[in-house]
Amino acid sequence: MSNLxxxxxxPAGLAFFIPMVSRRIKWFPDIACSVTTFILFLLxxxxxxxxxxxxxxxxxxxxxxxxxxxxxSCMMLIIxxxxxxxxxxxxxxxxxxIYTSKLRYYSLLLLVITGINGVILAxxxxxxxxxxxxxxxxxxxxxxxxCGAKDLEASFKYMVINLLASYFILLAIALLYGKFAxxxxxxxxxxxxxxxxxxxxxxxxVLFLVGFGTKAAIVPFxxxxxxxxxxxxxxxxxxxxxGIIKGLGIYVLMRLTYNIFGMSPLISNLFICxxxxxxxxxxxxxxxxxxxxxxLAYHSISQMGYIMLGFGLGTPLGILGAVFHLLNHSxxxxxxxxxxxxxxxxxxxxxxxxxxxxxxxxxxxxxxxxIASFSISGIPPFNGFWSKLIIIVxxxxxxxxxxxxxxxxxxxxxxxxxxxxxxxxxxxxxxxFDENSTKNIKEIPSLMKMSVLILAILCTLxxxxxxxxxxxxxxxxxxSLSGGTGQYIEEVLGK
Amino acid sequence: MVYTLCFVLFVIGxxxxxxxxxxxxxxLGFLIMEYSINLFLILLGWRKNGVVPVVEPDTIMxxxxxxxxxxxxxxxxxxxxxxxxxxxxxxxxxAIRLYQRYGTFDITEMNRLKK
Numbered sequence: 001m002s003n004l005x006x007x008x009x010x011p012a013g014l015a016f017f018i019p020m021v022s023r024r025i026k027w028f029p030d031i032a033c034s035v036t037t038f039i040l041f042l043l044x045x046x047x048x049x050x051x052x053x054x055x056x057x058x059x060x061x062x063x064x065x066x067x068x069x070x071x072x073s074c075m076m077l078i079i080x081x082x083x084x085x086x087x088x089x090x091x092x093x094x095x096x097x098i099y100t101s102k103l104r105y106y107s108l109l110l111l112v113i114t115g116i117n118g119v120i121l122a123x124x125x126x127x128x129x130x131x132x133x134x135x136x137x138x139x140x141x142x143x144x145x146x147c148g149a150k151d152l153e154a155s156f157k158y159m160v161i162n163l164l165a166s167y168f169i170l171l172a173i174a175l176l177y178g179k180f181a182x183x184x185x186x187x188x189x190x191x192x193x194x195x196x197x198x199x200x201x202x203x204x205x206v207l208f209l210v211g212f213g214t215k216a217a218i219v220p221f222x223x224x225x226x227x228x229x230x231x232x233x234x235x236x237x238x239x240x241x242x243g244i245i246k247g248l249g250i251y252v253l254m255r256l257t258y259n260i261f262g263m264s265p266l267i268s269n270l271f272i273c274x275x276x277x278x279x280x281x282x283x284x285x286x287x288x289x290x291x292x293x294x295x296l297a298y299h300s301i302s303q304m305g306y307i308m309l310g311f312g313l314g315t316p317l318g319i320l321g322a323v324f325h326l327l328n329h330s331x332x333x334x335x336x337x338x339x340x341x342x343x344x345x346x347x348x349x350x351x352x353x354x355x356x357x358x359x360x361x362x363x364x365x366x367x368x369x370x371i372a373s374f375s376i377s378g379i380p381p382f383n384g385f386w387s388k389l390i391i392i393v394x395x396x397x398x399x400x401x402x403x404x405x406x407x408x409x410x411x412x413x414x415x416x417x418x419x420x421x422x423x424x425x426x427x428x429x430x431x432x433f434d435e436n437s438t439k440n441i442k443e444i445p446s447l448m449k450m451s452v453l454i455l456a457i458l459c460t461l462x463x464x465x466x467x468x469x470x471x472x473x474x475x476x477x478x479x480s481l482s483g484g485t486g487q488y489i490e491e492v493l494g495k
Numbered sequence: 496m497v498y499t500l501c502f503v504l505f506v507i508g509x510x511x512x513x514x515x516x517x518x519x520x521x522x523l524g525f526l527i528m529e530y531s532i533n534l535f536l537i538l539l540g541w542r543k544n545g546v547v548p549v550v551e552p553d554t555i556m557x558x559x560x561x562x563x564x565x566x567x568x569x570x571x572x573x574x575x576x577x578x579x580x581x582x583x584x585x586x587x588x589x590a591i592r593l594y595q596r597y598g599t600f601d602i603t604e605m606n607r608l609k610k
Contacts, residue, residue: 126571133578140585149596153605156589160521163582164512167528170575171505174532177568178539227608 004054004067006043007077007117008131010036015110022103029106030092037085037113044077049476053123053492061493062187066123068492071476075323076120076251079330083242084113087235089451090338093444094235094345099145105233108145111138112239116247123492125173125183132169132215132248136162139244143232154231161224165214172207175200186492189260189485197261205261209270212256216249218308219278222301226285229297234341237293241300241337242330250304250326254311258481259488263314271312276403278305279410287417292340292350292425295417296333299376302410303329309407310391313398316482321390323477328383328462332375335455339369342444342452343425352424359426361441364449366426368456373422375459377415383462497538504531518590518600525586529579533572540565 014036022028047069056065088109095105115135122128140162144155177183179200180191192201214221225245229237257263257271282302289295307329310322342365343358344350359366375384388411395404443449465473480487508531511524541564548566550559590600597605 126574130574130578133582137578137581137585140589144589144592147592149593150608152589152593152596153608156518156586156593156602156605159582159586159589160512163525164509167525167532170532171535174536174539177536177571181565183571230608 004069004121005056007040007121008114010040011110011114011117015107015114018107018110019103029103033088033106033110034085034092036110037081037088040113040117041078041081041085044074044081047074047077050074051476051480051491054121062182062184065127066184066492067121068123068185069121070488070491071478071480072251072255072323073120075327075474075477076247077117079327080113080116080120080243080247083239083330083334084109086334086338086451086455087239087242090238090341090448091233091235092447094341094448095233097345099233105142105145108138108142109236109239111135112142112244116243120247120251123185125176125185125188128252129166129170129173132252133166135244135248136166139236139240142236143228143240145233145236146231151231154227158224158228161214161221165211165221168207169211172204172211175204175207179204184492185255185260186489189489190493192261193485201261205256208256209253212249212253213274214249215245216253216308217245217278217301217304218249218274219281219301219305220274222278222282225301226294226297229300229337230291230293234293234337234344237297238334238337238341241296242334245300245304246326246330250307250311254481257311259483259485262485268312268314271308272400272403275305275307275309275312276406278302278308279406280305283410283413283417287413287420290352292343292352292355292421293337295352295421296336296340299414299417300329300333302414303333303376305410306388306391306407309403310394313391313394313400315394315398316478317390317397318394319478319481320471320474321387321394323474323481324390325384325387328375328387328459331455331459331462332372332384335368335372335452335459336376338448338452338455339365339372342448345444345448346441352421355425356428357426358441362426362443364443364452368452369426370422371456371459373418375462377418378411379415381460381463383459383465386463386465498535501531501535501538504534507531516601516603518593518602521602522583522586522590526579526583529575533575533579536568536572536575540568 014032018029018032051070054067055061091105095102099105112135115131115138118131119128119135122131140155140159143158144151173183176188180188182188182191210221217225229240232240257267279302282298282305286295286298286302289298307322307326310318310325340350342362343355346362347355349355371382375382378385378388388407392404392407395407505528508524508528511527512521515521515524545564546562548563593605594600
């Protein structure tokens with residue numbers, strides 16, 4: 001697997017091919033999208049433990065466009081393409097029943113995947129910005145896909161906040177270009193080490209922090225998250241939680257801090273503060289929600305806080321925990337959003353007070369959401385427990401027991417709010433949910449069942465990963481980040 | 496001095512986006528922000544009395560590098576204009592749809608999500 005441009009060209013090509021073909025052939029978009037995303041997932045598995053750069057058109061590195069593959073970007077590719085595959089599998093029946101235009105949906109979905117893959121692989125700032133815009137424009141349209149008043153309102157809000165962030169990022173890129181006359185990341189680091197950092201570089205970093213912090217749903221910049229997640233179709237919420245805020249937000253932010261600008265105690269403290277505030281605010285807001293998806297959206301903020309805390313600690317163990325939690329969060333949060341989609345598919349209701357007693361009618365959904373709830377709230381054999389444990393241990397080791405304490409409190413509150421979901425949706429009964437309205441409810445179709453089951457199995461297996469091979473799997477990721485700026489230059493420029 | 500003016504333009508756009516209540520004015524604010532960044536990028540590569548950055552067979556590269564304007568920001572601005580156009584079209588389409596649903600352009604009246 002040496003041609004990294006396939007990650008861009010396959011989904012982008014198909015995104016424009018689907019509308020051309022599928023006006024005649026009705027079954028084409030379903031099969032094409034699922035098969036393509038599966039192929040992309042297999043391709044991303046092939047990149048495991050490899051490290052190389054791909055020069056577009058053979059132009060030498062500081063001049064031409066370059067794609068960089070190292071441990072971190074390889075793991076993000078696997079996560080994003082896995083979630084993309086699961087989401088497109090789930091969408092087959094879901095979009096058929098609830099929404100109308102299938103071909104537009106699949107087109108936009110593939111464009112989002114193209115954009116995220118591009119951001120993950122890009123080795124220069126400007127290509128990163130272009131792919132970021134590509135993914136975001138498609139996701140603005142997907143969030144407002146239902147075209148109802150609320151959908152459009154959420155889409156507009158999402159668009160305004162994220163567009164502001166995008167222009168901050170573009171301004172930062174312009175400032176860095178004005179200072180160093182290059183947009184290649186590795187070349188920028190080399191020049192930065194040569195000439196030192198002045199106020200312009202610091203200002204650019206702050207602009208990047210605001211911009212990518214918005215996309216990563218960190219607390220001071222989180223206002224778009226609940227509305228966008230609630231209004232989007234459920235598979236898109238899963239993709240937003242599992243792919244977009246990670247690929248476009250956390251990934252780039254961590255790449256910038258660790259590999260480009262370099263970690264310092266000030267940034268470390270800042271990240272830990274953001275992390276703790278996100279954990280606590282997210283989970284407290286989630287406790288009071290009565291909409292299934294809105295509750296999950298606030299939890300997404302809270303879990304991003306854990307990842308931010310782990311990265312902020314800066315020790316190898318903290319990075320390990322954060323990366324492990326990043327993988328786990330994209331698995332269980334996507335699973336929970338898909339479950340909320342299943343409930344919506346069968347009942348048409350998302351209000352927790354009006355649901356109830358679904359565990360007999362929908363056993364697969366109930367079981368998988370139980371697994372996901374256990375994972376997210378940190379019950380021992382499942383994956384969420386191990387990653388949270390690693391983050392908390394790392395926080396204590398780094399001499400920050402108070403942040404560890406807040407993380408534990410956040411975890412307990414998470415358990416409380418997921419007990420609420422299980423009680424009101426699957427096991428207990430809500431207020432207005434009587435026997436007559438439940439007659440028509442049955443288990444979800446087999447493709448949706450399959451996608452949910454894959455994620456549930458991965459959540460369970462992830463827990464056993466912790467016993468054996470965390471270091472083996474995430475070692476290259478931690479190395480690529482904790483190697484700092486020097487290693488990144490060496491890898492890309494080959495000096 | 497010129498860069499400061501660019502920055503002032505950016506802040507004016509920021510003001511339009513954050514403080515105005517009309518959707519059309521918000522969109523105009525975004526346009527101002529985008530143009531200010533594009534202007535800034537172009538000015539970075541601009542040089543007084545510079546020559547056009549086209550290399551011909553008989554150009555002497557040493558003199559050319561000193562005299563020509565920087566072509567790279569121009570390429571960047573071209574791409575950023577195109578993405579800006581895409582976003583503008585999507586924003587205007589959303590604004591039209593929102594007007595159909597709510598009957599107003601005032602964002603303070605679009606609060607059905609909170610109810």
